[in-house]
Amino acid sequence: MINQNWWFTTLLIRQFKYCPPLNKDIKCDVLIVGGGFSGMSAAAEFLQKGFKVVLIDRNIVGGSSSGRSAGFLTPDSELELHQLVRRYGPDAAREIWAMPCRGIDRIVQAIKKNNIECGLLQQDSLFLGIGKGGMEAVASERECRESVGFTDQQVYDEKELKGVLGAEGFTAGIRYTGTYGVNPLACLQGLKDILIDNGMQVFESTEMLRLDDHTAYTHGGSITADHIIIAVDKLKSSLSPLAGEIFHAQTFMSVTEPLTDKELNVLFPGGKQMQCWDSKLVYSYFRLTGDNRLLLGGGSPLSTFLPSAYNGPFIIKKVIKEFKGRFPHLRDLSFIQFWPGLIDTTRDLLPIIVKPPGQPHLQFILGIVGLPWATFAGSFAARNILGDAVEDYAKYYPYFSNRRHFSLPSGLAKIVGKPVLFSLANSWAKFYQVDTHRKPVAMKDEF
Numbered sequence: 001m002i003n004q005n006w007w008f009t010t011l012l013i014r015q016f017k018y019c020p021p022l023n024k025d026i027k028c029d030v031l032i033v034g035g036g037f038s039g040m041s042a043a044a045e046f047l048q049k050g051f052k053v054v055l056i057d058r059n060i061v062g063g064s065s066s067g068r069s070a071g072f073l074t075p076d077s078e079l080e081l082h083q084l085v086r087r088y089g090p091d092a093a094r095e096i097w098a099m100p101c102r103g104i105d106r107i108v109q110a111i112k113k114n115n116i117e118c119g120l121l122q123q124d125s126l127f128l129g130i131g132k133g134g135m136e137a138v139a140s141e142r143e144c145r146e147s148v149g150f151t152d153q154q155v156y157d158e159k160e161l162k163g164v165l166g167a168e169g170f171t172a173g174i175r176y177t178g179t180y181g182v183n184p185l186a187c188l189q190g191l192k193d194i195l196i197d198n199g200m201q202v203f204e205s206t207e208m209l210r211l212d213d214h215t216a217y218t219h220g221g222s223i224t225a226d227h228i229i230i231a232v233d234k235l236k237s238s239l240s241p242l243a244g245e246i247f248h249a250q251t252f253m254s255v256t257e258p259l260t261d262k263e264l265n266v267l268f269p270g271g272k273q274m275q276c277w278d279s280k281l282v283y284s285y286f287r288l289t290g291d292n293r294l295l296l297g298g299g300s301p302l303s304t305f306l307p308s309a310y311n312g313p314f315i316i317k318k319v320i321k322e323f324k325g326r327f328p329h330l331r332d333l334s335f336i337q338f339w340p341g342l343i344d345t346t347r348d349l350l351p352i353i354v355k356p357p358g359q360p361h362l363q364f365i366l367g368i369v370g371l372p373w374a375t376f377a378g379s380f381a382a383r384n385i386l387g388d389a390v391e392d393y394a395k396y397y398p399y400f401s402n403r404r405h406f407s408l409p410s411g412l413a414k415i416v417g418k419p420v421l422f423s424l425a426n427s428w429a430k431f432y433q434v435d436t437h438r439k440p441v442a443m444k445d446e447f
């Protein structure tokens with residue numbers, strides 16, 4: 001098993017437009033820094049309105065979190081619905097859940113409209129309970145889906161699960177529709193080509209090193225813009241003090257050779273493939289790719305909160321071993337590649353979308369967990385600048401402001417360290433936090 005991102009491997013047989021680094025000083029209406037799903041989604045909004053848009057990425061478009069991800073397109077990324085209902089109540093939870101759902105629609109429509117070849121598959125989501133706690137989580141998810149008015153869920157007990165998934169040891173499951181799987185890197189590179197054809201300028205291998213008022217400086221030149229959206233990951237504190245608000249969770253991915261028909265039948269005996277994840281705090285997740293490979297991801301509490309990336313195969317080998325323990329008939333599957341990834345997030349697992357005080361031309365999109373969330377957030381930030389998102393903005397902004405209430409202050413990191421602060425805040429946000437009694441802070445000056 002070699003350490004190599006599978007989606008990068010798939011690029012070797014495809015030709016996307018070459019976007020050399022910036023080598024001069026230029027001007028534009030809108031500069032987007034970061035070509036993940038957030039940045040690309042924002043760029044598409046501005047292009048549609050006829051703006052002159054430049055996008056820079058220090059890697060290739062999609063080359064960081066987005067293009068390392070498992071490509072699950074589900075509204076359920078880090079926070080399940082029952083966790084949102086506990087924290088905010090059913091009405092707000094429905095409102096929040098609608099954001100990633102809109103992100104999914106936006107991605108799927110863009111892929112279909114532009115015929116982007118990126119292994120798009122309709123795959124229902126299946127959340128799998130482990131043990132008694134997992135059974136309770138499934139029951140709670142069902143209750144909450146009903147309380148917010150969703151009707152497309154199907155619940156399985158341990159025995160019924162065997163009809164749809166060839167696994168041992170899951171005690172319950174809840175399945176719902178409207179979710180997809182995609183090769184996220186091919187999707188973004190395909191979208192890049194289309195946006196370039198529509199007038200966007202893209203500079204890859206172009207890192208923003210410094211920002212001064214309306215101008216971003218890179219190694220080879222500068223870009224001066226009326227508006228700047230910063231949709232980067234691993235934000236450096238030299239670029240903004242907001243870096244202190246961003247935390248990282250490490251996960252690992254692996255991929256197999258294509259499965260045989262017999263293996264596919266063992267995995268999904270009901271004949272319908274799904275994207276699945278379990279109820280552990282550091283969960284495992286799996287789905288099939290467009291060419292029937294099994295993508296398996298997961299981690300360990302030991303490595304999730306490490307301050308920097310661990311590149312060895314130790315953790316993913318344990319995830320694979322556990323998977324094979326649950327799917328004994330698939331124990332001969334051959335995993336060929338693995339890769340690690342650091343997911344950017346915040347202390348309460350919701351994004352930060354904010355204009356720094358006194359800099360109305362700047363908008364940061366940070367700490368996003370989930371491709372659908374990122375897609376919604378990019379569009380939200382752009383539409384705010386365009387003046388098209390007034391209603392959305394009033395509704396959603398209190399969830400995104402960096403001045404919202406966090407259960408633990410970011411300054412605590414100086415005493416206990418960032419990993420400890422994040423592991424405490426993360427578990428609190430997922431399992432105990434309640435926000436319903438809090439009033440949103442007044443944020444008029446922020447937008």
Ligand SMILES: Cc1cc2nc3c(=O)[nH]c(=O)nc-3n(C[C@H](O)[C@H](O)[C@H](O)COP(=O)(O)OP(=O)(O)OC[C@H]3O[C@@H](n4cnc5c(N)ncnc54)[C@H](O)[C@@H]3O)c2cc1C
Pocket residue numbers: 033034035036037038039056057058059060061062063064065066067068069070071072073074077206207208209231232233234251252253297340341342343344368369370371372374
């Ligand atoms: C291993 C892994 C698996 C995941 N699986 C899933 C999944 O299945 N489903 C899901 O919904 N989510 C998944 N996620 C989370 C998801 O990938 C992220 O939440 C999402 O990609 C965030 O998108 P983004 O556009 O905000 O950030 P990114 O995709 O990270 O984009 C930011 C871009 O900014 C660029 N950049 C950074 N600094 C600079 C700079 N100074 N100058 C210029 N460019 C810069 C980077 O190169 C990068 O391309 C996974 C994440 C990982 C790591």
